[in-house]
Amino acid sequence: MTILPVDRAILAALQENSRISNRELAARVGLAESTTHERVRRLVDAGVITRFTAEVDPAALGRPMQALIAVQLRPQSAEVVTRFLDAVVDDPCVLDATVLSGETDVLIRVAVASSEDIRTFAWQKVTSVPSVRSIQTHIVYEHRRGPTLTAGAQ
Amino acid sequence: MTILPVDRAILAALQENSRISNRELAARVGLAESTTHERVRRLVDAGVITRFTAEVDPAALGRPMQALIAVQLRPQSAEVVTRFLDAVVDDPCVLDATVLSGETDVLIRVAVASSEDIRTFAWQKVTSVPSVRSIQTHIVYEHRRGPTLTAGAQ
DNA sequence: TCTGAAAGTTAAATTTG
DNA sequence: CAAATTTAACTTTCAGA
Numbered sequence: 001m002t003i004l005p006v007d008r009a010i011l012a013a014l015q016e017n018s019r020i021s022n023r024e025l026a027a028r029v030g031l032a033e034s035t036t037h038e039r040v041r042r043l044v045d046a047g048v049i050t051r052f053t054a055e056v057d058p059a060a061l062g063r064p065m066q067a068l069i070a071v072q073l074r075p076q077s078a079e080v081v082t083r084f085l086d087a088v089v090d091d092p093c094v095l096d097a098t099v100l101s102g103e104t105d106v107l108i109r110v111a112v113a114s115s116e117d118i119r120t121f122a123w124q125k126v127t128s129v130p131s132v133r134s135i136q137t138h139i140v141y142e143h144r145r146g147p148t149l150t151a152g153a154q
Numbered sequence: 155m156t157i158l159p160v161d162r163a164i165l166a167a168l169q170e171n172s173r174i175s176n177r178e179l180a181a182r183v184g185l186a187e188s189t190t191h192e193r194v195r196r197l198v199d200a201g202v203i204t205r206f207t208a209e210v211d212p213a214a215l216g217r218p219m220q221a222l223i224a225v226q227l228r229p230q231s232a233e234v235v236t237r238f239l240d241a242v243v244d245d246p247c248v249l250d251a252t253v254l255s256g257e258t259d260v261l262i263r264v265a266v267a268s269s270e271d272i273r274t275f276a277w278q279k280v281t282s283v284p285s286v287r288s289i290q291t292h293i294v295y296e297h298r299r300g301p302t303l304t305a306g307a308q
Numbered sequence: 309t310c311t312g313a314a315a316g317t318t319a320a321a322t323t324t325g
Numbered sequence: 326c327a328a329a330t331t332t333a334a335c336t337t338t339c340a341g342a
Contacts, residue, residue: 060201099295
C-alpha cells in the first residue's frame with residue numbers, strides 16, 4: 001500500500017485522538033468525508049493501523065511504580081523463551097515483555113502499587129521458572145514517547 | 155475516584171477498541187447509554203484514560219526492525235538526563251525512551267528500516283551528545299503486550 | 309447514580325459527476 | 326476523488342426516579 005502525505009496526516013490525527021468524528025478528520029486533512037472514510041478503512045485493512053485503543057494510566061489505578069526486570073535464560077532456545085513468556089506475561093502487573101539480543105534475553109516492564117509487589121513478582125513468579133538463570137530489577141524513573149509515527153524511515 | 159467493576163468493564167472494552175459507539179459500549183457493560191457516557195467522561199476527567207489513540211505498526215510503514223539502545227551518561231545529574239532526552243527523543247526513529255536506575259541510565263527504543271539506520275542514530279545522534287559515556291545496542295526479536303489494564307494491584 | 313426519551317448530530321452507503 | 330443525497334445510527338442533554 002502506498003502511503004500518501006494525506007495518509008500521514010490521517011495517521012497523525014488519529015494517533016493524537018482516535019475518537020474524532022470522520023467529519024472532523026476530513027476537515028483536518030482537507031479531503032471529502034467519503035474519501036477520508038475510505039482511506040482510514042484502507043489503513044486498517046493494510047495493517048498500518050493495528051488497533052484503536054484507550055491509553056490507561058496505571059498510576060491513576062493505584063499502581064504508581066514501574067520497573068524493568070531483565071532476565072537471563074538457560075538454555076537459550078526458542079522454546080525456552082516462548083515458555084518463559086507464556087508463564088509470566090499474563091500476570092496482571094505486566095505491561096509488556098521484549099525479547100532481545102545480548103546479555104539479557106527478556107525485558108519485562110511492570111506497573112505495581114509498591115516495591116513489595118515487584119519483589120513478589122520477581123522472586124515468586126519470575127525466578128520460579130526453572131530456565132531463569134538470573135534477573136536484575138531496574139526502577140523506571142521517567143518515560144517519554146517519541147514523535148508521532150507517520151512515515152517510514154526519513 | 156472510585157473504580158467500580160463496571161468501570162473496569164468500560165476500560166477493558168475501550169482498550170480493546172476505542173472506536174466502538176457509546177451505544178455498543180453501554181450494551182456491553184449493561185448500563186444505560188447516558189450512564190455509560192457519563193462514566194467514560196469521568197474516567198477521562200480523572201486521568202484514568204489519558205488518551206484515545208490509534209496504534210500504528212512501524213513495520214507496515216517500512217520500518218520492520220526495532221532495537222533498544224542502552225545509554226550510560228556522565229556525570230549522572232538530573233540536568234544531564236533531561237538534556238540528553240531533549241536531544242534524542244524527537245528523532246523520527248525513536249518510539250520511546252525510559253530513564254532507569256542501575257548501570258544503564260536511559261533506554262531508547264527505535265524502529266528503523268535497516269541496521270544501517272540504527273548505526274546512524276546510535277553513532278551520529280546519540281554518541282554526539284557529550285555526556286554519553288557508552289552505549290550498547292540490542293536487537294528486538296519479539297514484543298508482547300501484558301494483560302489489559304483494568305484495575306489496581308490485585 | 310441511574311434511566312428513558314427527545315432533539316440534534318453524524319455515519320455509512322449510494323449515486324453521479 | 327468529490328459532492329450530494331438519503332436512511333439509519335449515534336451522541337448528548339435533561340427531567341424524573
